[in-house]
Amino acid sequence: MRDASVARHVDRIESAIAGSEAAHSALVASWQRSCALHRLDPADARGPQTLTGPELQRARERLDLLIRSAQDSLDRLYQAVGGVGCCVLLADADGVPVDRRGAPADDETFHRWGLWTGTVWSEASEGTNGIGTCLVEQRLLTIHRDQHFHARNSGLSCTTAPIHDHEGRLAAALDVSSCRADLTEGFVNLIAVAVSDAVRRIEAENFRRAFPDARVLLAPSPERGGGGLIAVDRHDLVIGATRAARLAFGLHDDDLRGSLPAADLLAGGPGGREQLADAERGVIQRALARSHGNVSAAAASLGMSRATFYRALKRLRLDAAH
Incomplete structure (x- = not known):
């Protein structure tokens, strides 16, 4: 016989799915996928x-580079939220946590809930x-307590954002x-910002x-806000772009095979060439500062020859003293 709270949870989900809410609610649409597509039972x-x-x-191993890249950020995020009974999970694209931060005093509780490395939290599962x-x-979201499909997960509050490579x-x-019952909406919003x-x-x-041997530049966006990052080789050709930059400039893999000049890419934005020059100037000035003018x-730190570096100095109207 079902527990009364489980029965209420199941009735709420079945009622929402039976109605027309799925067309207007992302949450109910997910409940519907859970039932109809994945054949799961909320009880x-x-x-x-x-x-x-x-x-x-x-x-x-499949996520090795990203795991190594995430270590400092995982530590900083845990420092911000760990003191109020939260754990931090880095999951792969299959929904499996592969790295975790949590207070030892809370480990037993989180392990019991399945908030642990190696568990499968895909929607299909x-x-x-x-x-x-x-x-x-593929968006930032919070699934708060009884918004979870399974009644057994209705004590959890989870705020999650996608990561692109x-x-x-x-x-x-x-x-x-x-899994704290007193987690307020305001604090959930702060967690979302931190994530x-x-x-x-x-x-x-x-x-x-x-792109360890490339110059990484902040790409201006044609619209308001940052356009992401681009990687530029020693010939000033764009060889990589983050998802934000790809979306901002309509870039595809074929555009990034070493034949796209950075100046051509950025010239279409407001003040594009000037902003590219400013970005290059900053990169070169920082390299000079780190090398104490050498x-x-x-x-060498930028993967350039000495002659190419001098040409860049001349083009940007800089000198080694600056």
Whole structure:
């Protein structure tokens, strides 16, 4: 016989799905996918599936660059939210947490809830939940308590944002989860801001690590807001772009095979050439500062020859003293 609270949860979901709410509510649409597409039962009391040790290791290896890129940001995010009973999870594109931060005092509780590395939180497996639904809808979202599909997860509050790799493809999700009943809406909103900021830092660090020999420039957007990052080789050709830059400039993989001049890409934006020159000027000035004015060392740090570096100095009206 079902517990009364479970029965109420199931009735609420079935009633919403039977109505017309799915056309207007992303949450009900996810509940509908959970029932109709994935054939899940909201009253199912079994916990999440768990990968074997070797399976988890392979999942971590596939995401190795991004995991390494995320370490500092995971630490900073946990420092911001860990003191109020939250844990931080980095999940792969299959919804499997591959890295985690949490207070040792809370480990037993979170492990019992399945908020642990190696568990499977895809929407196909767990129905509507922060990690799985974020990966399906590819947007920042919060699944708060009884918004979860499974009644057994209705004590959780999960705020999750998608992470895209250096090629602009969906690669992972960053999640902050809590099982505290007193988590306020205001604090959930603050968590969402912190998660968004952490995702931007992770994507930027991952992009820089993916193009270690390139200059990474902040690309101006034709619209308001930043256009993301682009990687430029020593010939000033664009060889990489973040998802934000790809969306801002309509870039595809074929555009990034070493034949697109950075100046041509950015000239279409407001003040594009001037902004590109400003970005290049900043890169060169920082290289000179780090090398204490040593031109050879500065050029080497940017993957340029000494002659190319001097040409850039002349073109940007700089000198080694600056």
